Each structure stands twice: as C-alpha cells, then as structure tokens.
Amino acid sequence: MTTPAPIAVALDAPDLETAARWAGLVTPHVSTVKVGLELYLRYGPDVIASVRGASGVQVFLDLKLHDIPNTVGAAARAVARLRPAILTVHAAGGAAMIRAAVEAAPHTKIAAVTLLTSLSAADLGEIGIQGPPSDAVRRLAALAVEAGAQALVCSPQEVAAVRAEVGPDIMLITPGVRPAGADTQDQARVATPEEAIANGADLLVIGRPITGAPDPGAAAAAIAAALRRAVP
Numbered sequence: 001m002t003t004p005a006p007i008a009v010a011l012d013a014p015d016l017e018t019a020a021r022w023a024g025l026v027t028p029h030v031s032t033v034k035v036g037l038e039l040y041l042r043y044g045p046d047v048i049a050s051v052r053g054a055s056g057v058q059v060f061l062d063l064k065l066h067d068i069p070n071t072v073g074a075a076a077r078a079v080a081r082l083r084p085a086i087l088t089v090h091a092a093g094g095a096a097m098i099r100a101a102v103e104a105a106p107h108t109k110i111a112a113v114t115l116l117t118s119l120s121a122a123d124l125g126e127i128g129i130q131g132p133p134s135d136a137v138r139r140l141a142a143l144a145v146e147a148g149a150q151a152l153v154c155s156p157q158e159v160a161a162v163r164a165e166v167g168p169d170i171m172l173i174t175p176g177v178r179p180a181g182a183d184t185q186d187q188a189r190v191a192t193p194e195e196a197i198a199n200g201a202d203l204l205v206i207g208r209p210i211t212g213a214p215d216p217g218a219a220a221a222a223i224a225a226a227l228r229r230a231v232p
C-alpha cells in the first residue's frame, strides 16, 4: 500500500450520492477530499460525514468565507464542530477577519485564498489589481500569515514566490492544476501537478481532471503515480 498522494479532490458534484461515490473511488490514492459551496449549500453539515465515510480521509471545507470579522468568526465557529482539516477564507477580507476565523476554529487549519486561480492578469486589472499577479499574491500571503493563517491558497504559478515569502512552515495549497494537455476550462493561472509540487506546493486541489474522467479512481491513481515519479 503506497502513501496517499498530497491531492485534495474537489468533490464538485450536484448530489451527495455522486460525491460519496467519487470520495470512495479516490480515497485509496489521495490524502484529502474537498467539499465546496455546491454540496455544502445543498446538504449542509451532513455532507462532511458522508464524504468522510469509513476511510477517515481528511476533509477540506472550502467555503471561502469573506465578510466582516464578527460574521466570519461566527461562521467559522459554526463549522468548527465538524472538525474539517482545512477551512478557506478570502485573504482580501483583511487581517482582523482572518484572525477571527483562526481564533474560532482552533482544531482546523485556516487557509487564506489569495487571488482566485480563475483570474488572469487582465481580469485582475479590471478589478483594480495591477501588475504581475504574483506581487499581489505575495502581499496577501504575508498579510494572512501575519494574521495567523496556517495555510494559503495560490496558483501553482506563484507558489515558489509565496514559499520564499512565508518560509517552510506554512501549508501551500494550489488549485489550477491540469495534467499536460488537459482542458484548462475556467482556470487561468495553471500548471501541471509535477510543476506544482516541484515549485513547493504541499497539497494540490484537482477536480474535473479526476471527477470528469470515465474512471475517477484510475485518474487519481495515475496523477498520484506521476507525482511519485516526479518526487520519489
């Protein structure tokens, strides 16, 4: 039995049965499964136990909280009892908001999302974030870590710059991961799984390249094997 790969499979499914089936197929190969807004808004807290199943796989709750500190602290407290391994908040909510989440969920890693991987440099310019995305990502990363975030979400294109900024102890999580030649879909700042790991990512978030495959278990196993070859 090989060690599960540092991959969080995004269970972006329309219904609980599909999500639980995907979780069952991928958990022999990956360390983590991720529950996002689609499932959580439809099914609420019960979804966590359903995807965790008997395997004890880590559950990453991706709610990307972004509101005033009091509201985010209360929301983080409400889900902390589900004991997700990781919970996301938007770094752009600011230091006090991030700190409120960290204090409300002491047994969960708070991961601050820097800039969504779906945004290109041109998209970022439209919302007033000029210059290379890595500049703003590094700035948000430093702010979030200073506020107590134990993990950061960024694209694999910025992960080396973020690692240089925050050092070895912060968990770096990268969505926007596509095997060579795969459709990038709505992702803009992407790299391959091997590149993401080589650049310093600790956990790769991968959804549709696995869940959209005819056999999600085999797709997860293939990416896990490619990572083992890249980093033996």
Ligand SMILES: O=C(O)c1cc(=O)[nH]c(=O)n1[C@@H]1O[C@H](COP(=O)(O)O)[C@@H](O)[C@H]1O
Residues within 6 Å of the ligand: 010, 012, 036, 062, 064, 088, 113, 115, 116, 117, 118, 153, 154, 175, 176, 177, 185, 187, 205, 206, 207, 208, 209
């Ligand atoms: O926080 C996230 O997980 C996240 C942040 C980000 O910047 N970009 C991003 O794609 N994600 C999530 O990562 C997953 C990517 O899915 P795929 O594009 O299907 O691989 C989705 O569930 C997104 O919600």
